[in-house]
Each structure stands twice: as structure tokens, then as C-alpha cells.
Amino acid sequence: MKNKKATVLLTGLIILLAGLGCSACGTKESSTSNLEGDLSEIMASLYENAELEQDFRDSLDGYETYELTDEMEVSILGTDEITYKEGVVSMPLMSSIAYQCVLLRVEENEVDTVKQALKTNANPDKWVCVSAETTLIESRGDVIFFIMCDKDTAYAMNSAFQNLK
Secondary structure, eight states: OHHHHHHHHHHHHHHHHHHHHHHHHHHHHHHOOOOOHHHHHHHHHHHHSSSSOOHHHHGGEEEEEEOGGGHHHHHSSSOOOOOSEEEEEESSOOOOOOEEEEEEEEEGGGGGHHHHHHHHHHTOOOOOOOOOOOEEEEETTTTEEEEOOOOOHHHHHHHHHTTTO
């Protein structure tokens, strides 16, 4: 009787683990698919689809999305040692709010390296008199999402990024 119970439990555990493995594979495949389109258009889509607080949404008229240039890298990324194919940053033109949202398109085999470099070099205290509450660094395929701001905005923007089609 003990052997029969052990066999049933072991079989159930194997089935459970096999099912988890398959669902994890499905999730991984969808998160590794590359996002198509220009990064500026993707950024606009994030703002359009994120569930943002109305106060933040009202302030978006004062935000600009720029192509990331060599001169901006240290200020925005914290280093000039990151290699990317395309980059954009969105931030307020003038504000006392700590906020920046960056999208980088990188070589697929460099995603983890770039994410680690961003994590190592991110400075949420870089603004005068204010600090970002949250720093998030995520990826979808070859696009990296890097945001520093308040928690609610960061998670709303990340959710919109994760839900891009």
C-alpha cells in the first residue's frame, strides 16, 4: 500500500512538473519575440496604453522623446560603455519630477549584458533635489525597457511594455 501511494504521488509530481515546464516554455517564447517598429513609435504606444494617473497623463505635453545620442549616454544610461543599435529616451523638458523612460534595441545576444550594465550604473538620485522611487529594467526580445520614476508610473509603463503586440 505504501509503494502504491508513493507511486501515485511521484506520478502526480512528474505530471505537475511537466505541465509547469511546458507553460514556462510558452511564456519564454512570447517574451523573446522581437518588437517590430521604430522605438519612438513604441514609446508613444506605451504612453497611449499605460494605465497612468491622470495628473501624470496631463503633464505629458511637457515631455519629449529624443533619439539617444553619444553625448547623452552617461547622463541617461549612467555609462557610455553600452552598445546598442537604436535608443530613445522620454523625459520632461523641464520639471522637478524624477522621470526618464528609455528604450534600447540591442543585439539579441547582448540583452542580459546590457541589462546588467544598466542595473550597475543606474543612478536614481541623479536629479537635483529629487530621486526616482523605482528603477525597472525589463526586456522583450531585443528591446530593453529602462525606467526611473515613481512606483505607480514605472509599473504602469512596464505593464504596457509587457503587453505590446
